[in-house]
Amino acid sequence: MKSPLVIAVPKGRILSEALPLLAAAGIVPEPAFSDEDSRALRFATNRADIDLIRVRAFDVATFVAHGAAQLGIVGSDVLMEFAYAELYAPVDLGIGHCRISVAEPADMAAKDDPRGWSHVRIATKYPGITRRHFEARGVQAECVKLNGAMELAPILGLAPRIVDLVSSGRTLKENGLVEVEPIAEVSSRLVVNRAAFKTRGEVVGLVDAFRAAVAGKAAA
Structure with missing residues (x-):
């Protein structure tokens, strides 16, 4: 059987x-x-x-x-x-349905232009996706691997930016973050x-x- x-x-x-x-x-x-x-x-x-x-x-x-x-x-x-x-x-x-996006603190985003990035330090549970995305743009990505609570990384100085799943964007907003660059629809x-x-x-x-x-x- x-x-x-x-x-x-x-x-x-x-x-x-x-x-x-x-x-x-x-x-x-x-x-x-x-x-x-x-x-x-x-x-x-x-x-x-x-x-x-x-x-x-x-x-x-x-x-x-x-x-x-x-x-x-x-x-x-x-x-x-x-x-x-x-x-x-x-x-x-x-x-x-959601998306993978790069996010950063709202005050940083107000004066930031992703087109000018050459090196980024990013907290994420998606180091593979993150590196491939930035390599395709000629940007060096230093990834800090986290499995959750990604939004704390910029607040506590672990990494200034994150790559994470975004649905409504509410969690980002409540932690003072904004999306600055979508990577992929999910x-x-x-x-x-x-x-x-x-x-x-x-x-x-x-x-x-x-x-x-x-x-x-x-x-x-």
Whole structure:
């Protein structure tokens, strides 16, 4: 008997947007999945051949790339940062819309011109994206790796600028920061382990189910 397919889903904001798409694709997690007090990380679904795991957004790509999960839902920011060759991203799910941007304190931005930058020190959890972006402009980027609370870096003198995800911009504003340069638009993608896509026919069926779910959402 084949082991169940494992779909990795991210904790946090994207998950609430992903659940209706999962349901439209015919996948409904067990009740414990919605229990905020539960510490479980792996869950059964209404389908005996599919389990869900709930992990950090950055870890979704790692689980799928290494074959521990066969499919996952992950932001295109994570795919850009890690560029795993083992991942295939066949469906833009049309959720989790935001952008990766450079931000700095408002008083600095008032007299700053990004076109004049030659060297920048930036706090970010995206050092790969950040370096590639600035290298393409001929700017040297010194990256300070942080995993959260990015907005504190300029306030406390760790780095004058940050590169982070921006949605409404409210968090930036409340911390005295403003966007000065967008890097990329972001949305969530269905990702598939390439080997599993070739060897497990049911994976292809799931990709088609997600495509249909996205098309149905767009038509609604």
